[in-house]
Amino acid sequence: MTDAAPTPGGYAAITGEIVDIALDYPDRRAWWACFGLALLLLLSFFVSVTVLFWYGVGVWGNNIPVAWGLAISNYIWFLGIGHAGTLISAMLLLLEQHWRNSLNRFAEAMTLFAVVCAGLYPLVHLGRPWLFYWIAPYPNTMTVWPQFKSPLTWDFFAVLTYLTVSILFWYIGIVPDVASARDRARKRRTQVFFGLAALGWRGSAHHWARWRQAYRLTAAIAVPLVVSVHSEVSLLFAAGPIPGWTSTVFPPYFVLGAAFSGFAVVSMIAIVLRHALGLQNLVTPRHLDLLAKLLLATGLMTAYGYWAEVFDTLYAGEHQEMGTLLDRLGGVYAWSYWGAVVANFVPLQLLWFRRVRVQPLLLFLISLSVTVGMWFERYMLLVTTLYRDYLVSSWREYHPSFWDWSLFAGMLGVFLTLFLLFVRFLPIISSFEVKEALFEEKGKKEQAHG
Amino acid sequence: MDMDREARTPPHIDRRSLLRAMAASLALASAAGRRARADERALPYVNAPEFVVPGKPKWYATAVGFSGCAQPVLGKTYVGRPVKLEGNADHPLTGGATDVFMQAALLGLYDPARSQAPQLLGQAATWAAFDAAVAGRRLTLEARQGEGLRLLTGAVSSPTLLRQISDLLRRWPKARWHVSEPLSDANRQQAAQTVFGRRLDQLLRLDEANVVVSLDDDFLGAGPRQAPYAHRWSKRRLAWQQGQGASQLHVAESSLTTTGSMADHRLTVSPSRIGLLVAAIAQELGVGPAPAAPLAPTERTWTKQVMEALRASHGSSVVTVGAAHAPDVHAVALLINERLGAHGNTLTFIDPITSVPAPDDENSVAALAGDMNAGRVSTLVMLEVNPAYATPAGLAFRQALEKVEFTLHAGLYVDETARLSHWHVPLQHDLESWTDACSVDGTVCLTQPLIRPFYDVRSLHAVLDRWAGDTRSDHDLVRATWRHAWGSDFDDRWRDSLVRGFVADSAPTPVLPTIANRNVSIKAPTAGALMIDIRPDPTIWDGRFANNAWLQETPKPISKVTWGNVVVVSPRLAAERRISRGDELRLEANGRSITGAAWIAPGQDDKTLTVTLGYGADRTGPLPHGLGYDAFALCNDAGSWVLDGARLGTTGKHLVVASTQLHQEMDGFDFVRRVDRADRPVKKHPEAASFYPERKWDSPSWGMSVDLDLCIGCNACMVACMAENNVPVVGKELVEQGRQMHWLRVDHYFEGDANEPSSSFQPVPCMHCEQAPCEMGCPVNATVHSHDGLNLQVYNRCVGTRTCASYCPYKVRRFNWFENTGDDPEQLRAMRNPDVTVRSRGVMEKCTYCVQRISAARIASQIAGHPIRDGDVVTACQQACPTQAIVFGDVTDRASAVSRRKASPRDYSLLEEANTRPRTTYLARVRADRRPS
Amino acid sequence: MAEPAPGAGLFGMLAEFDRPERLIEAVEKARQAGFRRLDAHTPFPIEGLAERLGFADQRVPLFTLLGGIVGAAVGYGMQVYTNHAFPIDIGNRPLVAPPAFMLITFELTVLFAVLFAIGSMLALNRLPRLHHPLFDLDEFHLASSNKFFLLVLGNDPLFEEERTRAFLETLTPTRISPVEHTEVPE
Secondary structure, three states, rough: OOOOOOOOOHHHHHHHHHHHHHHHHOOOOHHHHHHHHHHHHHHHHHHHHHHHHHHHHHHHOOOOOOOOOHHHHHHHHHHOOHHHHHHHHHHHHHOOOOHHHHHHHHHHHHHHHHHHHHHHHHHHOOOHHHHHHOOOOOOOOOOOOOOOOOOHHHHHHHHHHHHHHHHHHHHHHHHHHHHHHHHHHHHHHHHHHHHHHHHHHEEHHHHHHHHHHHHHHHHHHHHHHHHHHHHHHHHHOOOOOOOOOOOOHHHHHHHHHHHHHHHHHHHHHHHHHHOOOOOOOOOOHHHHHHHHHHHHHHHHHHHHHHHHHHHHHHHOOOOOHHHHHHHHHOOHHHOOOOOOOOHHHHHHHHHHHHHHHOHHHHHHHHHHHHHHHHHHHHHHHHHHHHHOOOOOHHHOOOOHHHHHHHHHHHHHHHHHHHHHHHHHHHOOOHHHHHHHHHHHHHHHHHHHHO | OOOHHHHOOOOOOOOOOOHHHOOOOOOHHHHOOOOOOOOOOOOEEOOOOOOOOOOOHHHHHEEEEEEEEEEEEEEEEEOOOEEEEEOOOOOOOOOOOOOOOHHHHHHHOOOOOOHHHHEEOOEOOHHHHHHHHHHHHHHHHHHOOOOEEEEEEOOOOOOHHHHHHHHHHHOOOOOOOEOOOOOHHHHHHHHHHHOOOOOOOOEEEEOOOOOOEOOOOOOOOOOOOOHHHHEEEEEHHHHOOOOOOOOEEEEEEOOOHHHHHHOOEEEEEEEEHHHHHHHHHHHHHOOOOOOOOOOHHHHHHHHHHHHHHHHHOOOEEEEOOOOOOOOOHHHHHHHHHHHOEOOOEEEEEEEOOOOOOOOOOOHHHHHHHHHHHOOOOEEEEEEOOOOOOOOOOHOOOOHHHHHHOOEEEEOOOOOOHHHHHHEEEEEEHHHHOOOOEEEOOOEEEOOOOOOOOOOOEEEHHHHHHHHHHOOOOOOHHHHHHHHHHHHHHHHHHHHHHHOOOOOOOOOOOOOOOOOOOOOOOOOOOOOOOEEEEOEEEOOEEOOOOOOOOOHOOOOOOOEEEEEEEEEEEEEHHHHOOOOOOOOEEEEEEEOOOEEEEEEEOOOOOOOOEEEEEOOOOOOOOOOOOOOOOHHHHHHHOOOOEEEOEEEEEEEEOOOOOOOOOOOOOOOOOOOOOEEEOOOOOOOOOOOOOOOOOOOOOOOOOOEEEEOOOOOOOOOOOHHHHHHHHHOOOOOHHHHHHHOOOOOOEEEEEEHHHHHHEEEEEEEOOOOOOOOEEEEEEEEOOOOEOOOOOEEEEHHHHOOOHHHHHHHHOOOOOEEOOOOOOOOOOOHHHHOOOOOOOOOOOOEEEEEOHHHHHHHHHHHHOOOOOOOOOOOOOOHHHHHHOOOOOOEEEEOOOOHHHHHHHOOOHHHHOHHEEEEOOEEEEEOEOOOOOOOOO | OOOOOOOOOOEEEEEEEEHHHHHHHHHHHHHHHOOOOEEEEEOOOOOHHHHOOOOOOHHHHHHHHHHHHHHHHHHHHHHHHHHHHHHOOOOOOOOOOOHHHHHHHHHHHHHHHHHHHHHHHHOOOOOOOOOOHHOOOOHHHHOOOOOOEEEEOOOOOOOOOHHHHHHHEEEEEEEEEEOOOOOOOO
């Protein structure tokens, strides 16, 4: 069977179906509605950041002991989501899973924009954000270098690398489709835009050969990169000597959680685009089914992480760690712990049934619940640890302020704006790879017939 | 007045309650412009060069006044700007001990909210106009021998002021002098009057007392005697730790105090029962009849143990009763002490250092109010008092003021009284005046100015001198007093006294009075309904320090509440009435009522509500508004601080209480550890192995040891730290949000039974961990380790990731959430310690072990060409501590004081399990040792 | 692959096919006929097509490896150098703490490897190149959609306009068109 349903009219039709979305967007009214909303949120971003920079971090709810707050937990959340794209396209590319072709393009785009949001958070959360570049190693008048033993410096390099690699991987992947957009473009403006973006790609066999070498190599390197990046993010916590953070479970626990939340978001986007742009025969029930299976698998692994964490604490029975555990289960922020457990793993169980997996609406809702659940988890891991650490004398609750929330809304705005622009102006599915897959399937069939 | 409007604006996003409001005042900014000038007639403490060396501090010995008594201090000045006050180690009484009020006096000097010009009916006026008015007034008075003239002052021990007053009264026999000192020793003096036939001051020789029995007397708590008493008590405690004698403290009190926290044996009891306990002890010793009512079982066991202790230590024990209790209770206590052989040994008597004007004695204010209402007062001169606020509501002093045809208020602030007076004139702060006063042991302290007045203000002496028809300066007046007293050798003694800060051997020799009257007995307690126990506030006293932001932001020792006062209720009562922390309570007694926030604390008597003075939502003047309640509003007449038959209700409202420590139960942890005897080793956790090789530290390498067995939680170290290190004040809103900036905090913990808890204090500065997690976390090398073992914070390198704070197991790091210093008024900038960087917004800060003092010592020793000696570096907190609980020094030097402390078996480090290898370690508290040797 | 210098003669001869299979046959025939300077243009990568055209270039993987090595060296070297350039005691850790340095070393290895891989790919493909003789042909825009082209370059030793066209005819393409040099020399 073919992954993309056989398209009447072959290659040309596929090209048209995908590329024409970018050239002549079908349902503009709906797009503008969404974009309007996105711009509103974006406005909230700019207002929040202005207030933040004007008055200082004090406008947030942070305090001592909870010196980090929503900013950092959201950073981890966004970055986690940002892991699915690369995972899907890189890993499945290497495994020659052709069904990936219908998903990888927008999954990668999603990754990019999520990482952008994630990257912005630690930046604005600084006490003196205008000096953020001091974390970068460069010869300076103070002749001081960054402190390379700090998890924050590790993160700085990890996120930067991840962002660069994701952009490049996504861009060289989209060039051939941009070329076909260039060739189909009728308006001068779009011709120039795509003409420049296509770098003069003309599908030469020699070019394809080298392109393939580079593309596959990048994919091969990207997979361990993804793992390393979120492991490092987890060290941001695990490297601190604070009960509830110092745990060797964290790196794998975080990576799985990241993939988990990422796949959830990919599924949501896939379902929405599929309906909004009528891509039913490119994003087929089989794709939903496979996504759901991935979601279920990573979800169960994450659940194991939860269990392992609790078990470790009970097994060690260390007074402080126990305190933190009990507090998570029953303290002021128990809602975040149980919220995470329930939202992450309860609806997830429905995915054992194929009927649910291929039912777009249900899958969407489950994915949504997972996305929220993972947000709870990040919040729980950060706040429950800090607001009650070693000395009872410094215990104090943390409540995000209005400006915490408005910035969060703003960040979602940044993400939506970027993503909507991508949907509107670029080929959101890798048309040439769909065609390639089609060709190779045909080849196989003919061999089969004799 | 625009300051009020400012102060009343609703809390703003980056609003710091007090200082910002002050900054807004135009008058201040302009007044502050003037250059600081030293008074060249003042003599430096150590022989400094005649000329001023910028950057090189000069020290002056002087004193600051507190309720009539002198608190000896050394003032550190840079080019004529006082920047820090420290205890005067040479002073026979305090030996360098300080308290919060002494430390915070510096801010009192620079307070931008101080009154800066005379006012007539609230309108700015000139001194010339004032002088004219006084001259006019004098004509009529002269004619009627001063009839109708009343002088109202606080307690006075200043020989010069007393001389001026008596001169005035001699000149105008019909004039009268009244004293308004809400919290005085009047009851004790009355008791002396009854028993000895003469008024006497009592002084506890706690350094001599193996056994101290305190009946509701918080002698280690805030007050004029705190520093000397804490100092003396710690001497005994230290000796006992070395195995000499005993140091037992038995306390019966209604609400947990610092004294109660140090008690080996504490009893929670209603104030109404104190008399009974005293009577019971008296009976046991055969100096009094049986108590008027039977004792409760707990009271009996407590008394039994007290008696054992007392009998076992004749001549080295003392019984002391709280000043708030009735004279007859004190009288019986005097008899007990006589029988204990305390008189002259552990309890000494001197003639009162503050004189109370006859004939009304402690009813002075009541009498004055009476005369005012009766229209017998035509001219009222109020010097450095605030009777419109700090007098019992029963006297209705405000209304009485309206009946006086000429009222003058002279003070540092435009306070309640100033607003209700015809004239207000601004006075000089002690640190810019020439005056004299006695410390509580009677030693005369000469007060010389650290700086010329930078506002258009006058000395108290000068103002009074105008009424004598003269215009002498404070300097001349004080010199006149002593020239007369010393005669020929005036010049030498004057110079000598100025250099020392006190007149050598001027303390009166203690008297050993004979008992004239043994026929004293204690009235039966009124039936134990709900009681209200009114106490001075531990940080703003009777409200006179309400304007001092340092003191406002200093947490109350037990509750850790800042910027307001609370109503303390016991856990059981709270459970009964379904009261939770912060609920607004309505208290009613003798027909008056107040509403305040509830605070639930262990060790509180179930039938007693403890309230403190000094606050009040409707207080006027330049102080932060809307804070707490006014306990004076409950009082009928002066001196009665325990109100019976109180009624308690809730208004249903919930109030914001800004406490720096919300959780005070130790929850089974061992942050504060205890040992049974001073020589027993404390329980330690095995130190975890380190992944990295041990580092060899070369000398000097700094460390600190804090003896929890000596710490009385008085907060002197905290305020000293704020002054030394330019620590900003953030205000109530931010404290409530957990954003206070104190580099050194004093944690307070309860353990055990809610009714009879064991309570302890733990000062927590930066631990300067050898394996500091904060350093590991910082991505920009803003917090790093120094060669001499300090954990440094590099402000200009900090970008504010706050990782260090997140990683710090002790949470000692403080973050500048807003711009805390940029908009300080000029006065506060002038007050800053030039050796310490002022931190800007978005930067992390924390205790540096007073690194500026370390480098000063290093420079000095290099110039002198010898290594830094032990004791060359004294941190601000160490210097301020009245009990020598804090010791600092080189830990690599076996012989250093700190090394000797750390060698003690009681030495342990906080949170060993975090494996941070702290340089600040603690000495465990020693449990009660009931066998006095 | 070197392109014919502008000036004399054509840039090349382009044959259009409508199915990839036909193109592959054509390529093989052209090779048998002795043509060496050939190129094919397809909407998507076709497995083995380049090899049939005589492509055997492994430089991209080599550059990638090189990048990885450079990255690792730079990463670790930077951390060791900076810690010695300004030695600071951090939490009593040794100046050079390999466990702590590994992560950044890995990140830079990855970064450089990818930069080299993609950089070398573009460089060896002579991209970006916004103008090319082929773009002058109207039908060529289908190369990115559904048409498959064989290009015989003008600098092939066997190239001679008429004979090459005749040869291409035998492959029964859907269309044959000569490719002129562009007027504007780059």
